[in-house]
Amino acid sequence: MTPYDTHYTRHSRPVLACIASVALAVSVAGGPRDAAAATKIVAGTVFLSSTVWAEFVADAKGIFGEHDLEVELISTRSSSKAVQQLAAGSLHVASSGIPDYLRAIDQGAPMKVFKSQIGTPPYTIYANSAITSIAQLKGKKVMIGGPKDVTRYYVETLFSRHGLQPGTYDYLYAGSTANRFAALVSGGIDATIVLPPLSYRAKAQGFTNLGNIQTVLADFPFTVHAYNTDWAKTHRPALVAYTAALLKATAWLYDTRHREEAADILVKATRFKKPDALLNYDTFIKEMKAISRDGKVTEDAYSKMMKVLIGWGDVKAPVPPIAKFYDSSILADAARTMSK
DSSP states (O other), X not given: OOGGGOOOBSSSSOOOXXXXXXXXXXXXXXXXXXXGGSEEEEEEESXXXXXXXXXXXXXXXXXXXXXXXXXXXXXXXXXXXXXXXHHHTSOSEEEEEHHHHHXXXXXXXXXXXXXXXXXXXXXXXXXXXXXXXXXXXXXXXXXESOTTSXXXXXXXXXXXXXXXXXXXXXXXXXXXXXXXXHHHHHTSOSEEEEOTTHHHHHHHTTOEEEEEGGGTOSSOOSEEEEEEHHHHHHHHHHHHXXXXXXXXXXXXXXXXXXXXXXXXXXXXXXXXXXXXXXXXXXXXXXXXXXXXXXXXXXXXXXXXXXXXXXXXXXXXXXXXXXXXXXXXXXXXXHHHXXXX
């Protein structure tokens, strides 16, 4: 069992989501206030890991409850499924890879991005121990998230910097880090791209570290939050409150006095081992500063990703205006509520 295959609940009764292909659900009740008075938000994410650390903190520290929210967090196991379920209205908000949202919105899906979640790619590429350089992956099997997943762009950017061009290696696909790591361990692939803590385990098991994506794409969003526009028409105050709660939880995470407690929260939420959780804090929070502190999606970051999608043939040139895809007013309203 991996850290991504577990239930996380502070209550005795886990919530089981009746959504096709959803592997698990997380009941995040939001603190001591009367649940009947709270607004329920169904949130989706690809898997339960440090990417949703702020959500875990918002629950554990009662921040959701302070904002009269009850949050149900659901793992969809792939970025594309998160987007599909958000478009269908099964989810109210979701967080996953940015290109999936941009493609869907461009095609008319009822959603908008409203917050950056992981502002820098926290991925590392690992290969079997017989491979010691990126050049040696020529003709080899490399596993990524999907044919047009953001992990494809990450891999190709790093490989190209080392002279290995797309088309000179073979792709295989698996939607989650857990599945990709399992394929690497089984020997079914030669290299893959993984997130912490599985990147730590890859190192411990003797696989070769071929490079961190952050070294070539430091200012590039990995995951973002988006909302269903139909739901938001009647729930804007709850959406703003949810955003404010996540910003407060993120600020709490970045206070290094909370390192030990933050690790304990992650352990409880994901079944990480405590040493992994502490290492995750030191690299993910202190060094990488991977979780976006202000939640903003910049014009530059948006333009970079959109040019990738145009290059893939998913969006027509020229780059559309950012306002078509990104609603900056939610963050602005959340910031105002926090300053009162």
